[in-house]
Amino acid sequence: MSILDPKPETAQRDDLRQIQLERLQATLNRAYRNVLLYREKFNKAGVLPEQVRSLEDLACFPRTTREDLLAHQPFGLFAVPLHDVVRLHPAAGAGGPVVVGYTHNDIAVWTRMAARALTSAGVTKEDVVQISLDYAQDAAGMGAQSAAELLGASVIPASGLAPKRQAELLKNYRVTVLIATPNQALHLAQTLGSEDPAPLSLRSAFLVAHAWTPDLHKEIEERLQIKTYASYGLSEMTEPGLATECGEHNGLHLSEDNFLAEILDPETGAPLAAGQAGELTLTTLTREATPLIRYRTGCLAILHPEPCACGRTLQRIELVSGRIDNIVTVEGVRLTLEQVQEVVNDLLPGAPCNLAVLQEDGAETLEVRIAIDDPSLFADQMKHMQALREHIKAHLFEHLGLWTVVRLVEQTREEK
Ligand SMILES: [Zn+2]
Known part of the structure; x- marks a missing residue:
């Protein structure tokens, strides 16, 4: 399978770390200058963006939680004036939605990132792509549509349609790739029921979710006789594009030129050694409107730095089932x-x-x-x-x- 952007996706680790450092310094500076939440947090911790000389220095900065974001709604997290924000995606969750803003450039970067993800799942201009994701509930729907169109695929936006109608579209338009949540894909498989899936043109499903079980993906693969590709999504972060499986199916390649991942002890926040499971904590490196610094995802994960047989050098995330503190995630x-x-x-x-x-x-x-x-x-x-x-x-x-x-x-x- 091809690689859309070989330069960042197959970069030498040292080159990639240099890009990450430059982007991290710029992000910290902008966040400190323009976002009250970060200015207050950094001041309280006694840290300044200019103290960051290496990626490891980020460990001195405070972590951010969803509760922090909730306290600064609706526009308190924006690092740019509202007139530069061209789209708002409210991310649902406890305590109310957290709004993520996008500038023109944010949308362009996201679309490219999502197109890379679809490419790693084998999507090409020859495909007919049906998107079942709910566009209002989930920013991933619009992201996936723009990305599939960028690749030149033929897209059917099927958001909000009942499984029976989705099944008709799938059959009538010889859909080759389904983009959905694992639950939507399973409902579709159940709707198709005992019908022989062989006459379908469907080849693969790109499944966007915060959490899933391997059994669920296996059941979808068996019922529809297709391959599935996992995309890790988090409504406060950019999805799809954040992390995606490649054809090797041995973890999800993280878009490391756009995000910096840390694996931290959930209790103390101390960085853990490579190979250890801890809380996945993410910092955005390219987002203009809503930068997030050391954002606690609540997900347990292991980072795998070894290069992958697909040719990508981007680290792979292995999500580990389990709970952190008293945090649960349900349907994202x-x-x-x-x-x-x-x-x-x-x-x-x-x-x-x-x-x-x-x-x-x-x-x-x-x-x-x-x-x-x-x-x-x-x-x-x-x-x-x-x-x-x-x-x-x-x-x-x-x-x-x-x-x-x-x-x-x-x-x-x-x-x-
Ligand atoms: Zn790979």
């Missing part, structure tokens, strides 16, 4: 236990809760278990329990933007 939405607890406290003050992510039929659901120290509630009629659960569920949806499974558990006893 990142939540902390504290955020959920706060919403639960509105209705049941002092009732402790814990979180689990349920995986069923390829879909992820957040389970919120709430321990209640009131035996009379459990002696009550089932319909009252059900009504309380529904009330909590609706309240959680209103505040988190996510449907959950609510379980009420009598403290120290089996759940009802």
Whole structure:
């Protein structure tokens, strides 16, 4: 498979690190000068952008969390005037959306980055590409469309269509590449049901997600008789294009000329040695409108620096299943236990809760278990329990933007 931009994608590590350093210094300077959040954080930590002489010096700078971003909505994170921002993508999540702004140049850089990603998944101008991603929910939809068009492929925007209609498009227009979330691809496969997939022209699926399981990709491959390519997405970061699988399927190549990755101890924030699993923390190197410095993704990952058989020298990310602190991610939405607890406290003050992510039929659901120290509630009629659960569920949806499974558990006893 070809490589769209051999210069950055197959660069010598030293050359790449030099580009990263120059871009990091420029990003830190712009962020410090133009964004109050960073100026305050850097001042508090006693660090200045000009102190950065090597990539390792970044470790002295404070990390950024989603909560930091929420505190500066809507436009407090912009490093350029609003009149230079040509697109806004609100990234959904707990506590409300975080808006990511793009300048003309940001869009151009992103499109190129996404086109590289599609190329690494084998997309060419000969392909008919169907995009199922929801354009309003997910910035990845527009990114994928611009990138596929840049490569000269024929694009069918199929955002928001029911799986049955998606299946018709797939068959009628001899679609060769599907761009979707893993769940959308699985629903499509289920809709096609027992139909023989052989007459389909579909060859591969480019699957955009924050998290997935290898089993899910394998099931999609078997049901549709295609190859899948994983694209790691994060709504606050640029997607697709951030990190993508190549034909070797041994990790996701990170777009290192645009992002600097660190693997940190989630507790202490200390850098971990190569090969160790820790929290993936990302710094944007080319973003003009919304630079992010040491942004905590909440994802556990290992970085693999060895060159890949595909020819790319860009490091590969291996995502490791697991949870960091009290952070969970469900369908790309990142939540902390504290955020959920706060919403639960509105209705049941002092009732402790814990979180689990349920995986069923390829879909992820957040389970919120709430321990209640009131035996009379459990002696009550089932319909009252059900009504309380529904009330909590609706309240959680209103505040988190996510449907959950609510379980009420009598403290120290089996759940009802
Ligand atoms: Zn590779």
